[in-house]
Amino acid sequence: MAALTMTELLAVPALDRILEPTLQKALDGKAKPPGALGRIEELALTLGLIQGRERPAVKQPVLLVFAGDHGLTRSGVAAFPSGVTVAMVDTLLAGKANANAFARVVGAEVRVIDAGVAADLSDRKGLIQSKIARGTADASVEPAMTPQQAEAALLAGAWLANEAIADGADLIALGEMGIGNSASAALLMHRLAPASLDDCVGPGAGHSPEGMAQKRVVLARAAARSNAAAPMDVLAQFGGFEIAMMAGALLATAKAGVPVLVDGFIGTAAALLAIRLAPAARDYCLFAHASAETGHRLMLQRLDARPLLELDMRLGEGTGALLAVPLVKAACALLSEVAELADVLEAAG
Structure with missing residues (x-):
């Protein structure tokens, strides 16, 4: 692993927000009223953006x-x-x-x-x-x-x-x-x-x-x-x-x-x-x-x-x-493990 120079260390890229609409739609579609999990939803969105994926995970x-x-x-x-x-x-x-x-x-x-x-x-x-x-x-x-x-x-x-x-x-x-x-x-x-x-x-x-x-x-x-x-x-x-x-x-x-x-x-x-x-x-x-x-x-x-x-x-x-x-970890699980509201409603008839 090569050591960073100060110039390289300070070149932190801007957070890529391209997934934000997708993540927000996913959160709104979970088996809960939109926004019902408050800041946990905000945290899930942030984690998805940082990791650049729709199903963020923290395991280590x-x-x-x-x-x-x-x-x-x-x-x-x-x-x-x-x-x-x-x-x-x-x-x-x-x-x-x-x-x-x-x-x-x-x-x-x-x-x-x-x-x-x-x-x-x-x-x-x-x-x-x-x-x-x-x-x-x-x-x-x-x-x-x-x-x-x-x-x-x-x-x-x-x-x-x-x-x-x-x-x-x-x-x-x-x-x-x-x-x-x-x-x-x-x-x-x-x-x-x-x-x-x-x-x-x-x-x-x-x-x-x-x-x-x-x-x-x-x-x-x-x-x-x-x-x-x-x-x-x-x-x-x-x-x-x-x-x-x-x-x-x-x-x-x-x-x-x-x-x-x-x-x-x-x-x-x-x-x-x-x-x-x-x-x-x-x-x-x-x-x-x-x-x-x-x-x-x-x-x-x-x-x-x-x-x-x-x-x-x-x-x-x-x-x-x-x-x-x-x-x-809970915020990650919200995006990766919680059912879709549409599926719950369909099952309920």
């Missing part, structure tokens, strides 16, 4: 969980130390994290990637090694990464998504693990949505009032340090490696004509980055849920996205994306 969903650390944690933006990232990676690899449990329920494979954890994890069995560096720099005092690192992270994410698709994945879900990544995501949202910083900063994994005050001070200092506005510049200034890899994975998945399930606040920040780089990628995204994290609803509004679920979750790991997998 794969969750890619990208792990990385953030230099911002050294300035006190997180309630937990960065060492928790390592502990959670080990928990994921042991199959005992929330994402593992949910993945088993919905029949998804989980692949865990070291995008930039601030520790040597080369001995971890089952961990996909793709480390750019041992964590980003502290974005409150200097750029989180170099332009070269930002590009390398995007392309690495693309490679890993394409590898999963080559192995048979027909739905890619994106997850992350990284202490401090809600801070990085807030800065990305601030510049790329755009939105006021106050509307972007939330508690992440949990903060006391004093902790939240410190987080706001640090992120205001980071935002004041750079006026970056172009997507790649914003990424390099504010990080992080796992967010960049998610964005690259999203772009490659869209380019391959495969639907991508976007998780919560961090995942949507990655989607925002990807869509600002290649606007056509928006039509390949399925937004799984509305996170309870501050700023997520506004970011979804900026992307004209309606999430499939609203469960007051704010965990990450791709857990919300996994919980949306049954809805995606």
